[in-house]
Amino acid sequence: MATLYGLGVGPGDPDLITLKALKILQAAPVIAYPATTSGESMARNIAAAHIPEGRTELPFAIDIRTAHDANEERYDIAARDIAKHLTAGRDVAVLCEGDPFLYGSFMYLFARLAEDWPVVIVPGISSLNAAAAALARPLVAGNETLTLIPATLPEDQLAARLQSCEAAAILKVGRHLPKLKRALAAAGLLERADYIERIGFPEQRRFKVTDLAEDAAPYFSIVLVRRADEAIR
């Protein structure tokens, strides 16, 4: 019986793929990945150097900037296309930016296919771990909690979550940056927040959030913040 693989390919640097994902990727006859409606695929770009020639490729169009409801039919179609290959006995490896089960689109394919097919998930480096490494800034230590917060939340919820956090990684910043700045200020955390975009790509840039003039950021940018006064020592 053919197997469906969900492969984390990491956040950007092609060398941040795991050996396990690499071995599966190089053996899989069919390689699927999410793409924008215009055909760009960040997951494929990250893994490009590792994809052998002559493999069947199966991009599936998803619009990550719209609500999930608007993509449900797209996932149905992608799952159907993947199932055709599985039925024909061909393993399918789905490339996933970052980690497949941390805000990843793979979980929606998993929900549609896991009842009928064996599924193996290979975890990947999440953008927040890569952000901490690139910023040389520990995420969380000792007895502290860390909250992962999508910047897509309404402003009052964003502020409430920041208010009650000890340390936070704010994901999917993008066009939500002005709202996020206000919420950070309301939570008394604006001065402590670091921003990074295009982690692991040649265009990587970092700023203190207070020094960040632009009102728009790439979708996959991240802000890290920690409330404690004492440095980690």
Next chain:
Amino acid sequence: MATLYGLGVGPGDPDLITLKALKILQAAPVIAYPATTSGESMARNIAAAHIPEGRTELPFAIDIRTAHDANEERYDIAARDIAKHLTAGRDVAVLCEGDPFLYGSFMYLFARLAEDWPVVIVPGISSLNAAAAALARPLVAGNETLTLIPATLPEDQLAARLQSCEAAAILKVGRHLPKLKRALAAAGLLERADYIERIGFPEQRRFKVTDLAEDAAPYFSIVLVRRADEAIR
């Protein structure tokens, strides 16, 4: 000038190391890692297959079960030993279980050495990402927040954090399991909680927390929970 590397080696499976960490590990003349006071090193065990023969190895004793204060002098000594190699022009690679900057002991070496030496941090697969993959259970989706909670917290704080979370990964479960069970019950989440231990090792085991009779678990065990009634689809 010699460089200090903090290398995430992942949570257990030797194949969950990244290509980037592997390349640096295989080139580094000195390999350091945390060990228990009796000399066992989980980080070295994970990376063992990748360590070339004839490298200088530098274990440093840390007691992860005691408060950080009790280890400060141990970190001072480890940092001094590492600095001797750096001063002699030898790069030092520190092996880190999981990710170096997510509750990792590397951050305490970083705090002691980063002012004087160039430091490169390579992120690693965190145990929570590996737990989600092994349990075939997404961590968090869409607009939800995910809170990372150390089970070492006092019971009232544990219960309060669980009460206000949407999804949580509870780390460092170990001997805190009975307290954690009570806190999960108080937060109305006991029935939804999955437990996994020794992720990626041959001895890996998983349970619903309600089916978990034992009152002791290994230190590096994890509980995942999500509050929402709707499945991720």
